[in-house]
Amino acid sequence: MKNVISKTISGIIEIGRGMSTIMKHFFRKPITLEYPEKKPELNGRFRGRLALLTKQDGSDVCIGCKSCAKVCPCGDLIQVETSKDPETKKLNVDQFTIDIGRCIFCGNCTDVCPVNAIVTTDQFELADYSRESLVMDKAALTLNPEESEKVRDKKERV
Amino acid sequence: MYELYTKILSMIGIPEIFAQMSWPVFPFGCIAALLVFVVIFLVLMERKVLAWLTIRKGPNRVGPNGFFQTFADAIKLLFKEDIMSKQTNKVLFTLAPMIVFVPVMVIYGLMPFTEHLIAINLAVGLFLIFALSSITTVGIVLGGWASNNKYSLLGGMRSAAQAISYEIPLVIAVLSIAVLAGSLNMLDIVKAQEGGILSWNFLPAFIGFVVLFICSIAEVNRIPFDLPEAESELVSGYNTEYSGMKFALFFLAEYSALFIISVLIATLFLGGYLPPFNDYLSVILLDNIINNPAIMDLLVHIEQGFWLVAKTYAIIFAIIWIRATLPRLRADQLMAFSWKFLLPLSFLNLILVATLKLFI
Numbered sequence: 318m319k320n321v322i323s324k325t326i327s328g329i330i331e332i333g334r335g336m337s338t339i340m341k342h343f344f345r346k347p348i349t350l351e352y353p354e355k356k357p358e359l360n361g362r363f364r365g366r367l368a369l370l371t372k373q374d375g376s377d378v379c380i381g382c383k384s385c386a387k388v389c390p391c392g393d394l395i396q397v398e399t400s401k402d403p404e405t406k407k408l409n410v411d412q413f414t415i416d417i418g419r420c421i422f423c424g425n426c427t428d429v430c431p432v433n434a435i436v437t438t439d440q441f442e443l444a445d446y447s448r449e450s451l452v453m454d455k456a457a458l459t460l461n462p463e464e465s466e467k468v469r470d471k472k473e474r475v
Numbered sequence: 476m477y478e479l480y481t482k483i484l485s486m487i488g489i490p491e492i493f494a495q496m497s498w499p500v501f502p503f504g505c506i507a508a509l510l511v512f513v514v515i516f517l518v519l520m521e522r523k524v525l526a527w528l529t530i531r532k533g534p535n536r537v538g539p540n541g542f543f544q545t546f547a548d549a550i551k552l553l554f555k556e557d558i559m560s561k562q563t564n565k566v567l568f569t570l571a572p573m574i575v576f577v578p579v580m581v582i583y584g585l586m587p588f589t590e591h592l593i594a595i596n597l598a599v600g601l602f603l604i605f606a607l608s609s610i611t612t613v614g615i616v617l618g619g620w621a622s623n624n625k626y627s628l629l630g631g632m633r634s635a636a637q638a639i640s641y642e643i644p645l646v647i648a649v650l651s652i653a654v655l656a657g658s659l660n661m662l663d664i665v666k667a668q669e670g671g672i673l674s675w676n677f678l679p680a681f682i683g684f685v686v687l688f689i690c691s692i693a694e695v696n697r698i699p700f701d702l703p704e705a706e707s708e709l710v711s712g713y714n715t716e717y718s719g720m721k722f723a724l725f726f727l728a729e730y731s732a733l734f735i736i737s738v739l740i741a742t743l744f745l746g747g748y749l750p751p752f753n754d755y756l757s758v759i760l761l762d763n764i765i766n767n768p769a770i771m772d773l774l775v776h777i778e779q780g781f782w783l784v785a786k787t788y789a790i791i792f793a794i795i796w797i798r799a800t801l802p803r804l805r806a807d808q809l810m811a812f813s814w815k816f817l818l819p820l821s822f823l824n825l826i827l828v829a830t831l832k833l834f835i
Contacts, residue, residue: 325816332801339800342530349532 359439361475364422366440367415369458370433370465377459378434381408385426385435391419395426413458417443418451436468502594506583514730515545520788521730521795528799552726555719560623563716567621572717572724574614578607579732586738587661589748589779600661601653604739605646608694611732612638615696615703615713618725622716630712633806634703637693640810641700644817645690648683651828652676652743665747672751677744679831682824684744686817691736692794693813695729699801702809733791741786748779755779 350357359365370378381399389395398412426435438460445451460468480501481494519534519542526533534541559568582604584594597603612634619631653659655676656667668675677684693700704712714725741747750756757774765771804812 335800336796339528339796343527345530347526347532348530351532351535 359441361439361471361473363439363441364424364437366417366438366443367420367426367458368436368438368460368468369413369455370436370460370468371462372465373462375462377410378432378465379410379413380432380434381410382431384429384431388425388429390423390425391421394419410455413455414452415458416452418448433469436472438468439471502584503580506580506594510580510583510727510731513734514727515549517730517734517791518548518726519545520791524792524795525799528796549723552723553720555722557719557721558716560716562623564621564623567617568716569721571614571618571621572721572728574617575611576614576724576728576731578610579728579735582607582735583731585661586735587665587742587747588738588783589776590662591776592780593662596662597660599659601649601659601664601743604661605642605649608732608736609638609642611728614728618717619703619713622713624716626709626711626715627713630703630705630709630715633705634696634713636806637696637700637702637809640813641690641693641817644686644813644821645694647818647821647825648680648686648690649743651680651683651825654825654828654832655679661742665742665749668746669749671753672746675744675746675749680744680824680828682820683828684740686821686824687740687744688790689817690813691740692797693809695732695736697733697794698798699804700809701803702806705803707803733794734787737787737790737794738783740790741783745786745790746782747786748783750778750782 372378381397383397383399386393386395386397394416396412396414397410399408400411401407402409422437424437427433427437443451480498481491484494485491522544523533523541534544537543537547559565585597585600585604585607587593587596615634616631619627619629619634622628652664656664658664658667696703702712703709704714706712709715714722717725752759755775755778757771757778761771761774765774
C-alpha cells in the first residue's frame with residue numbers, strides 16, 4: 318500500500334515535469350524551415366553538386382591529371398580530354414564532363430585532386446526532366462573567380 | 476420557439492404543414508450543422524496546437540495561416556474512391572461507421588449547451604449519455620471484424636477490451652455526481668452547481684474528476700490510450716481498410732466524441748454553462764445600465780454559451796497537451812492501470828462524496 322502511494326506520487330511529479338517541459342515549447346519560436354521560400358545554410362563539408370574552380374585571372378586550376386576519373390567508383394562518370402600545349406608543354410583541359418545523374422556524391426574525386434580543382438558545392442536542387450540534361454560539361458561545371466573564392470573560403474572555415 | 480419557426484417559414488412562403496412536419500427534425504439539423512463545424516475547427520485546432528507544442532508551425536499553406544486546411548482535407552476525403560476488398564462482409568462494413576457516428580450525434584442532443592439550448596431534456600439524460608457512448612465501441616469492433624484484416628481485427632478487439640475496463644470507473648466516477656446533484660437530469664446537475672467556482676462539483680469530487688478525465692481520454696481512444704489505432708503497431712487499427720466517406724465518418728465521430736466528452740466533463744464537474752463568479756458577468760456589469768429584461772435575458776444566454784465553450788476548449792487543450800507529452804501505454808499496463816488503480820479510486824471517491832452528502 319505504502320509502495321503504491323509513493324509510486325503514484327512520484328509518477329504524478331514525473332508527468333508534471335514532462336507536461337511543463339512541453340508547455341515551455343509552446344512559447345518557443347518554431348524551428349520549421351519553410352523550404353522552397355527559405356533555404357538552409359549548409360556546412361562547408363556538405364557534399365552537393367561537383368564544380369570546377371578557377372584561379373583569380375579566370376584560368377583553370379585543373380591540370381588534367383585525370384586522378385578524379387580513375388578514383389571515381391561509378392566507372393566512366395568523369396570524362397576528361399586533354400591536349401598538350403606545344404609552347405609551355407603543359408596539359409590543356411579541353412573537355413571535362415560529369416554525369417551528375419549517376420554521381421553518388423562520395424567526394425573521392427575532391428580528396429584525390431592534387432590542386433583542389435574539383436570541389437563539392439552546397440547545391441542540392443538537381444532535379445531535372447531528362448537524364449541527358451544532367452550530363453554537365455566544362456562550361457556548366459566551371460565557377461567564375463568570385464564564386465570560386467567564396468567556395469574556397471567556406472571550405473577553409475570548416 | 477415553434478411559433479418563431481413557423482413565422483420565419485411563412486415569411487419565406489412555405490405552407491404551415493411543412494413547418495409542422497419539419498419541426499421535430501429541426502433540432503437535429505442544427506446539431507448536425509454544429510457537429511460538422513465543431514469537427515472542422517477541432518481538427519485544425521489539434522494540428523495547430525500540437526505543432527506549437529512540438530516547436531513546429533503546423534498547417535500554414537491553405538488560406539491565411541492554414542485556416543482552410545480542414546476544408547481542403549474534407550473535400551479530398553469526399554472525392555476519394557470508396558474501396559472495399561473482396562472478402563469483406565459488405566453489410567457490416569458499411570454499417571460500422573454509422574454505428575460509430577450516430578450515438579455521438581444523439582449525445583449532442585442531450586447536452587445542455589445553455590439553459591434553453593438543449594434539444595432533448597430527459598429525466599435520465601446522464602444515464603442515456605453513457606449508454607449511448609458505449610454503443611460506439613460496438614461499431615468499432617464491427618468495423619474491425621468486417622474488414623477481414625488482421626490489423627483491423629486486433630484494433631477492434633483492443634477497443635472492446637479497453638472499453639469494458641474503462642467504462643466501469645468512468646460510470647462510478649459519474650455516479651458521485653448523481654449523488655451530489657440528486658438527479659440524473661443534465662440541467663438539474665448544472666443547476667445544483669450554482670454559486671461560483673467554489674460550489675462546482677470538482678471540489679467535493681476531486682478524485683472523481685481526475686478519474687473521469689483519464690477515463691474519458693481512454694473512451695475517445697486518444698493518446699496515451701489510443702491502442703485501437705496504434706499507428707506504430709497496427710497500421711491504423713480498426714479503420715485500416717476504410718477509405719473515402721466511410722473513413723470520414725469514423726474521423727468525424729472521433730473528433731465529435733472528443734468535443735462532446737469535453738462538454739460532458741465541463742458540465743458534470745466544472746459547472747457547465749455557469750460562470751465562475753457568484754453571478755453572471757453581464758448582470759454584474761450591466762445591470763444598472765440596461766433596464767430591459769428581454770435584452771438582459773439574451774445577454775445572459777449568450778454568456779452561458781461563452782462560459783461552456785471556454786471551459787470545453789480549455790479541457791480540449793489539456794487533452795491535446797497530454798497527447799503531445801505522454802507515450803502510448805502497453806495493453807497490459809492499460810488493463811492494470813484501469814482495474815488496479817482507477818477502479819478502487821473511483822469507489823473511494825463515491826464513498827467520500829456519499830459521506831459528504833450525508834453530513835451536509
